Amino acid sequence: MAEANPWVPASEPKAAGLLLGHFVASGLVTQEMLNISKKSTSCFVNFSRLQQITDIQAEIYQKNLEIELLRLEKDAADVVHPSFLAQKCHTLQSMNNHLEAVLKEKRSLRQRLLKPMCQENLPIEAVYHRYMVHLLELAVTFIERLEDHLEIIRNVPHLDENLKKMRRAQRVDLSRTVP
Known part of the structure; x- marks a missing residue:
């Protein structure tokens, strides 16, 4: 028996017809696309293309995320680079040794600080x-x-008043120059 054409309307819709109807209703496919696909290739080729496009877009998004991760890693690489960390560790160890020495001499330092400074260093x-x-x-x-900064700080509360005086003086000056 010859197989029925899925494009010819039948009394009962077939599975392919139901699937295509669902795609048209969801807006995934238009009726024009289905009409074009009747003449040329199967409409399922378009679906496979759409799936390929979706897969490629997902891959592009994944690659963009990987690129961003690599950029962040590159930006942070100099901070966590072993030579940079070794240099910081050495500096911290040196400061730690100095502070330990100061703590060992704490009593003598305290006594020296309590005495008046007489050209001692x-x-x-x-x-x-x-x-x-x-x-x-x-x-x-x-x-x-310091004195300039203190003067500026003292003048801050009077700033609005001084600006008003300057505006008044400017207006008076302008009125005198106009004939």
């Missing part, structure tokens, strides 16, 4: 001299500018 390891020089430069600059 606290010894600083040579490694930290450059930091102290930089710190002293910053302190001198801060002290030089």
Whole structure:
């Protein structure tokens, strides 16, 4: 017996017809697409293409996520690089040794600090001299500018009043220049 054509309407809808009807109702496929597919290739080729497109889009999304992960790893690589960590570890160990030495001499340091300073200096390891020089430069600059900063802070509450006075003076000045 010859097989019935699935495109010819029958008294009872077949499974393929029900599936296609569901796809048309969901908007996945239009009736025009089905009409075109009758003439050329099977409509299931279009479905397989649609599935391939979906798979490719998912793969692109996955690759984009992998690229983003690699970028983050690259950005963080210098922070967690072994040589960088070894350098930080060495610096921390050096500071720790210095602090241990200070704690061992705590009693003598306390006694020295209680005595009045008479041209006595606290010894600083040579490694930290450059930091102290930089710190002293910053302190001198801060002290030089301290009076200016304090004056600015004192004038902040009067700022609105001073601005009003300046505007009034500008208006008066403008009125005098206009003939």
